[in-house]
Amino acid sequence: MASTIDPRVDIGHVHLKVSDIDRALGFYRDVLGFDLILRHGDEAAFLSAGGYHHHIGLNTWESRGGSPPPPGTTGLYHVAIRYPDRATLGDALRRLRDAGMPVSGATDHGVSEAIYLRDPDGNGIELYRDRPREEWPRADDGEVTMYNAPLDLEALLAEASS
Numbered sequence: 001m002a003s004t005i006d007p008r009v010d011i012g013h014v015h016l017k018v019s020d021i022d023r024a025l026g027f028y029r030d031v032l033g034f035d036l037i038l039r040h041g042d043e044a045a046f047l048s049a050g051g052y053h054h055h056i057g058l059n060t061w062e063s064r065g066g067s068p069p070p071p072g073t074t075g076l077y078h079v080a081i082r083y084p085d086r087a088t089l090g091d092a093l094r095r096l097r098d099a100g101m102p103v104s105g106a107t108d109h110g111v112s113e114a115i116y117l118r119d120p121d122g123n124g125i126e127l128y129r130d131r132p133r134e135e136w137p138r139a140d141d142g143e144v145t146m147y148n149a150p151l152d153l154e155a156l157l158a159e160a161s162s
Helices: 021-028 086-098 153-158
Strands: 014-017 035-040 044-048 056-059 079-083 105-108 112-118 124-130
Touching: 021 044, 021 056, 079 086, 086 112, 086 124, 086 153
Parallel strands: 014 056, 079 124
Antiparallel strands: 035 044, 044 056, 105 112, 112 124
């Protein structure tokens, strides 16, 4: 019998290989709004929301000047960045639109609302907010029933915080 993981475990940060630190900072710091905590020249940068040591590490150690991996190869599918509520997710969408960043998808999953895009290095990014657990759709037996429905981006923008 497999043991279960302690429910207090979470994922603390992600490190992304990028081809250009300045270009990556232009997205993660200047568009999404993460704070730059520490930078090591053109080799690495560490960004945070709320003063944590880092939520996102960017590095060029093995990828300076490189290109995204071709389709059909293994690797990271996307990084999910969770926003605390609908207003802050709407604000993230506003920032993307203001910067001219294309969105590749937007889905209501019942348990969450998600916006999908690619960063300047082609890394998949999901910006999302969870609905409160008591609002999650459930089958008669209590099992969570996620789904994929279109997310109304204009309604989300209308709720953006400023």
